[in-house]
Amino acid sequence: MIESQFQKAVEYISKKSDHLTLSNEQQLYFYCQFKQATIGDINTKSPPFYDYIGRSKWNSWKSLEGIDKVTAMTNYINYLTKVAPNWIDTTQTPAEPTAQSVFEEDDPQEQQQQDKNKMGPVISRFSMVDQETIDELNKNQKEDLSYWVSMNSIDKVKEMINEKSINERDEEGRTPLMWSCDRGLVDIAKLLLDSGSNVNSQDNEGMTPLHYACVCTHKEIIQLLLSYNADKSIKDNSDTLPIDLLDSSSDSELIKLLN
Amino acid sequence: MADNKQIVELLKKASKETPTHAFWDTQPVPKIADEVEQSGPIEFKTLDDVRKDPLGLPGLFEWVEIDVNSQTELQDLYTLLNENYVEDDDNMFRFDYSPSFLKWALQPPHYYKEWHIGVRVKETKKLVGFISAIPADVRVEDKVVKMVEINFLCVHKKLREKRLAPVLIKEITRRVNLKDIWQASYTAGVVLPRPVAVCRYWHRSLNPKKLIEVGFSSLPPKMTMSLMIKYYRVAEQLKNATMRKLEKKDCESATALLNQYLSKYRVAPTFTTEEFWHWFEPRENVMTCYVKVDSDNKVTDIFSYYNLPSSIIGNQKHKTLKAAFSFYNVATTTTIKELIDDALLVAKKEEFDVYNCLDIFENDKFFKDLKFAVGDGNLQYYLYNYSTPLKHSSEIGLVLL
Numbered sequence: 108m109i110e111s112q113f114q115k116a117v118e119y120i121s122k123k124s125d126h127l128t129l130s131n132e133q134q135l136y137f138y139c140q141f142k143q144a145t146i147g148d149i150n151t152k153s154p155p156f157y158d159y160i161g162r163s164k165w166n167s168w169k170s171l172e173g174i175d176k177v178t179a180m181t182n183y184i185n186y187l188t189k190v191a192p193n194w195i196d197t198t199q200t201p202a203e204p205t206a207q208s209v210f211e212e213d214d215p216q217e218q219q220q221q222d223k224n225k226m227g228p229v230i231s232r233f234s235m236v237d238q239e240t241i242d243e244l245n246k247n248q249k250e251d252l253s254y255w256v257s258m259n260s261i262d263k264v265k266e267m268i269n270e271k272s273i274n275e276r277d278e279e280g281r282t283p284l285m286w287s288c289d290r291g292l293v294d295i296a297k298l299l300l301d302s303g304s305n306v307n308s309q310d311n312e313g314m315t316p317l318h319y320a321c322v323c324t325h326k327e328i329i330q331l332l333l334s335y336n337a338d339k340s341i342k343d344n345s346d347t348l349p350i351d352l353l354d355s356s357s358d359s360e361l362i363k364l365l366n
Numbered sequence: 367m368a369d370n371k372q373i374v375e376l377l378k379k380a381s382k383e384t385p386t387h388a389f390w391d392t393q394p395v396p397k398i399a400d401e402v403e404q405s406g407p408i409e410f411k412t413l414d415d416v417r418k419d420p421l422g423l424p425g426l427f428e429w430v431e432i433d434v435n436s437q438t439e440l441q442d443l444y445t446l447l448n449e450n451y452v453e454d455d456d457n458m459f460r461f462d463y464s465p466s467f468l469k470w471a472l473q474p475p476h477y478y479k480e481w482h483i484g485v486r487v488k489e490t491k492k493l494v495g496f497i498s499a500i501p502a503d504v505r506v507e508d509k510v511v512k513m514v515e516i517n518f519l520c521v522h523k524k525l526r527e528k529r530l531a532p533v534l535i536k537e538i539t540r541r542v543n544l545k546d547i548w549q550a551s552y553t554a555g556v557v558l559p560r561p562v563a564v565c566r567y568w569h570r571s572l573n574p575k576k577l578i579e580v581g582f583s584s585l586p587p588k589m590t591m592s593l594m595i596k597y598y599r600v601a602e603q604l605k606n607a608t609m610r611k612l613e614k615k616d617c618e619s620a621t622a623l624l625n626q627y628l629s630k631y632r633v634a635p636t637f638t639t640e641e642f643w644h645w646f647e648p649r650e651n652v653m654t655c656y657v658k659v660d661s662d663n664k665v666t667d668i669f670s671y672y673n674l675p676s677s678i679i680g681n682q683k684h685k686t687l688k689a690a691f692s693f694y695n696v697a698t699t700t701t702i703k704e705l706i707d708d709a710l711l712v713a714k715k716e717e718f719d720v721y722n723c724l725d726i727f728e729n730d731k732f733f734k735d736l737k738f739a740v741g742d743g744n745l746q747y748y749l750y751n752y753s754t755p756l757k758h759s760s761e762i763g764l765v766l767l
Contacts (some may be wrong), residue, residue: 121457121679128682138456160584164456207577209604223532226519229555230454230461230676231567231722231743235574235583235594244588257587277588290592314592322592323575 113180116187119194127191136186139167144179148172178358206344241361253277256286256295264295273304280310288316288332291325296332306337312341321349321365339365370538373756374399377557387559389532394751396560405754407548418541421536423485423670429537430484434469439487442493443468443484448677451520452555454743459676459687462464463518467652467673471517471767472606475640476501480541481514485530494522495544496735497534499542503636504551504764505628506754510636513549514542515766516750528562539750546739550750553766555743562633562749563726565759567741568733570710571598575721580678582687598737600714605704606667607766612655613650613713620646622655627696631727631763633747633754646670646694654690655713658699669709671721672767690716692723693765710736 120137149168154161171179187194248254252272255263274282283303287296300306309315317337320328342348350365377398394408422427434440444465453460472482477500485495499514503658516538521530542550574594577583585591612620621642628634646655655670670693675686690713697705711720723738724745747762
């Protein structure tokens with residue numbers, strides 16, 4: 108039965124952390140097929156635009172409108188088989204066979220409803236940036252190289268890299284490399300460095316890519332920048348060295364690297 | 367926050383959108399649309415009306431009492447909750463109450479072991495359901511009501527379709543009734559018949575980088591993480607330099623101070639000194655409580671929060687989100703704002719990722735100044751078998767774990 112196979116696939120995914128790593132796109136694919144398979148057509152309002160995780164999830168689900176549940180379940184199972192061909196073997200040796208036989212198959216939709224009817228506390232999440240600030244930011248949003256770096260979109264970044272864009276500054280004087288250091292995007296930072304980005308440029312506040320990496324304690328980025336001969340003695344406009352920006356709980360290895 | 371009329375309208379709307387409350391309609395709780403003007407019990411029963419034997423369970427299951435002082439039983443309970451308790455809407459986080467937290471939460475003075483109700487599979491003895499009650503005196507308007515707080519209702523994910531939850535609720539009600547107690551308080555993220563108050567969580571980021579990495583919060587494009595990290599840095603020095611951990615010798619004056627403070631709220635507990643010490647005694651990874659005392663060694667200010675982490679489901683880098691939840695705070699020689707600022711500093715030192723706080727008490731006084739952001743989750747407060755007019759969240763002085 109497709110439902111029981113689907114249920115097993117869902118279980119496999121939910122316990123996956125030990126034996127399966129999924130990219131964001133893969134997670135999104137499972138997410139939207141799951142929603143379509145268990146709930147059907149999208150029944151929630153679009154999240155606010157600043158919640159881009161929420162938005163991308165919502166959009167992915169929305170794109171499946173009209174697809175029936177069995178198809179969505181099939182998609183889910185087939186995709187899992189593609190990314191983890193052996194998943195079915197893992198689920199066929201349940202840890203607690205006796206308990207397993209006691210339980211009947213779930214109706215996923217019912218499970219969904221039951222979940223929502225629960226007493227007890229609630230997990231709440233939030234956006235760190237208020238709407239006003241976001242509106243202000245969006246007014247002047249240019250989809251330039253820095254924008255695509257900040258969105259972690261490596262394909263777009265590759266497409267847009269050229270001699271001019273590589274060191275182009277935004278209104279705060281930040282280069283695309285600074286954005287990748289701020290976000291902790293090692294692959295993009297390396298790509299930008301290899302494409303000729305200036306490793307020691309300073310923004311309007313005097314911060315270098317290394318300052319950005321240090322504020323955010325992105326260890327791999329710090330190591331990367333130093334291997335590209337980043338100058339750790341440059342001070343920003345408030346007379347601060349990159350090392351002074353490290354979180355007080357940073358490990359000694361990092362401190363040694365920057366001394 | 368909207369006024370009461372608007373809230374009632376919202377509740378009516380919400381109740382139309384959710385399926386009929388087949389179970390709650392049979393319980394002594396007001397209907398969503400009821401206009402309630404006076405406070406008091408809804409139905410009166412006596413011990414003679416209470417059935418003496420437990421409710422029936424499907425043949426495969428059996429009732430058990432969970433002894434949280436037994437390592438193995440505590441572990442069973444921890445595992446059940448850790449794998450099956452409350453998750454967020456996107457199933458990214460699940461509350462992870464620690465074993466030491468559970469021992470603390472379930473064993474206040476005068477608790478009853480028979481109110482820690484478990485359901486096990488007969489054959490395998492696997493724990494698949496739980497519900498608990500603890501005794502509490504809660505004042506509603508001007509009357510102190512002897513009641514219980516219901517918490518940790520949890521049914522194994524694989525059994526959700528078996529409608530076990532209503533049976534657990536009925537069984538705990540029966541056992542509480544057998545002790546001649548007829549009222550209860552509880553909370554829920556959903557709208558049931560019928561909330562006493564609609565409250566909302568606010569969050570103060572302490573570790574923005576991690577919150578973003580795990581998807582607990584988000585960062586808009588072209589907003590730097592560096593700015594967020596600098597913005598959310600906390601002070602290095604306490605505003606109230608003499609604040610220190612609560613000690614046993616503080617109990618008497620601290621209890622008096624807290625009870626006095628709580629008297630201004632319309633729904634609030636009252637504590638005996640013994641209960642106070644149970645709930646506020648500093649416990650590693652469970653309860654943090656600091657006080658400030660005057661020259662006579664009398665407590666003048668208190669802040670407290672509890673440690674309730676969440677498991678992060680399927681994240682490679684981070685397994686746990688460490689959250690501090692604001693408990694009871696009283697400021698008399700300092701402002702509530704400076705007091706909570708100190709709580710944030712201590713929470714940061716204790717390596718919490720986020721400090722969570724409901725908009726109950728006078729908490730909305732400090733949200734803006736201390737950089738709290740509004741959350742996406744509402745929490746409703748409920749009373750069982752007691753009707754009272756709808757309250758504004760700032761009239762609530764009760765925290766349920």
